[in-house]
Amino acid sequence: MAALLVVCVTMLAMVSKGLTVPAGARQGRDRLTAEFLTDYLNQQQRLPVQGPVEVPNWPRHDLELGEVAGVDVMPNGDVMIFHRGERSWEADTFDDLTNALPESKRINITRSTLVRLRANSGQVVDSFGANKFYVPHGLTIDKKGNLWLTDVGTDQIFRIPSGQTEPDLVLGEKFVPGNDDTHFCKPTDVAVADNGDFFVADGYCNSRVLKFSSDGALLGKFGMDTRGVGVDSPYSMNVPHSLALIEDLDILCVADRENQRVLCYNAGLGDTKFGQFNRTLVPGGEIGQVYGLAYDPNAAVMYVAALLSQMPVMNRGFSYSPARAFTYDLEGNYLGGWGYISPSEAETGPSIPHDIAVSPNGNDVYIADVLQHAVHKFTEPQNKNYLA
Numbered sequence: 001m002a003a004l005l006v007v008c009v010t011m012l013a014m015v016s017k018g019l020t021v022p023a024g025a026r027q028g029r030d031r032l033t034a035e036f037l038t039d040y041l042n043q044q045q046r047l048p049v050q051g052p053v054e055v056p057n058w059p060r061h062d063l064e065l066g067e068v069a070g071v072d073v074m075p076n077g078d079v080m081i082f083h084r085g086e087r088s089w090e091a092d093t094f095d096d097l098t099n100a101l102p103e104s105k106r107i108n109i110t111r112s113t114l115v116r117l118r119a120n121s122g123q124v125v126d127s128f129g130a131n132k133f134y135v136p137h138g139l140t141i142d143k144k145g146n147l148w149l150t151d152v153g154t155d156q157i158f159r160i161p162s163g164q165t166e167p168d169l170v171l172g173e174k175f176v177p178g179n180d181d182t183h184f185c186k187p188t189d190v191a192v193a194d195n196g197d198f199f200v201a202d203g204y205c206n207s208r209v210l211k212f213s214s215d216g217a218l219l220g221k222f223g224m225d226t227r228g229v230g231v232d233s234p235y236s237m238n239v240p241h242s243l244a245l246i247e248d249l250d251i252l253c254v255a256d257r258e259n260q261r262v263l264c265y266n267a268g269l270g271d272t273k274f275g276q277f278n279r280t281l282v283p284g285g286e287i288g289q290v291y292g293l294a295y296d297p298n299a300a301v302m303y304v305a306a307l308l309s310q311m312p313v314m315n316r317g318f319s320y321s322p323a324r325a326f327t328y329d330l331e332g333n334y335l336g337g338w339g340y341i342s343p344s345e346a347e348t349g350p351s352i353p354h355d356i357a358v359s360p361n362g363n364d365v366y367i368a369d370v371l372q373h374a375v376h377k378f379t380e381p382q383n384k385n386y387l388a
């Protein structure tokens with residue numbers, strides 16, 4: 001142990017921004033052992049802040065959330081949460097052969113699944129979406145304040161106009177998974193362009209991305225036939241879990257979760273061909289399974305939420321202690337890791353940062369933790385000189 005610590009300190013001095021593997025991390029990957037957490041939290045205290053800093057005691061109200069699948073920010077700065085109420089996604093929730101929700105489990109969530117909070121206090125100002133959804137997943141808010149939701153339980157995508165509670169657009173046939181132009185299979189997320197075109201990540205079974213016009217007409221798709229292509233292909237995706245559109249560059253970035261990478265493709269909003277591979281933002285394996293993306297146009301950076309791994313994170317030859325959130329520039333340069341698990345969260349149990357969102361002014365970042373039933377607020381991302 002002493003020798004390991006010497007190595008750790010030496011590595012820390014050499015790298016200055018990283019740490020080597022905590023001793024307890026070698027004892028298994030599936031759960032956070034007490035020994036791992038002790039080591040992890042001890043090491044974390046020596047880490048420099050490389051990004052947004054958590055706002056303590058936010059929200060200042062007990063929200064009693066279920067599994068928090070989605071988070072995004074309204075145009076006025078209010079925070080919207082999409083959670084699963086009394087439902088949880090367990091290993092036996094879906095039929096493994098058909099990918100469908102079995103009839104015995106087609107019971108909608110009776111609690112309000114959508115909760116709107118004030119940014120400063122976390123006070124609830126609205127809640128709705130009861131008796132509508134089965135297994136909530138993605139939440140995206142466009143610049144007009146329309147809500148875009150995915151329900152992996154019904155294999156559908158919904159648009160709810162700003163200020164309303166009923167959808168004006170529904171894609172997919174309820175409880176009928178599929179892979180044609182009108183059927184989806186556990187769709188995960190939506191991204192919306194200023195012109196109303198939108199993109200759907202589909203999802204847990206199909207590993208493809210589709211583009212639609214604002215009235216729901218299919219405009220294109222890619223990544224559908226992934227098996228056998230090999231992971232070396234940018235079109236071989238394994239659970240595209242989150243989307244982030246960068247309109248300035250006319251590219252759509254995809255969190256290719258199980259391949260542990262973030263890839264970007266031409267969005268086809270201008271002269272480019274939709275779906276053509278454009279760039280790698282996060283190379284495979286650099287930060288573990290990538291769950292969420294949030295692009296901040298104010299700073300031209302991408303915030304990336306990834307699984308808190310018990311293994312060290314390798315980055316360009318350096319070893320990092322596992323964070324839950326990371327910042328990258330648009331060339332794919334790593335700018336810092338942040339969002340480390342806190343002692344109180346460690347006591348609560350495992351963590352999955354399932355979604356991440358940035359406020360329109362770029363000042364605040366939110367992380368939805370599906371296992372901790374919580375939303376965390378981070379601020380001061382304007383201190384962007386992370387590596388100084």
Ligand SMILES: [Ca+2]
Nearest residue numbers: 071072139355
């Ligand atoms: Ca979201």
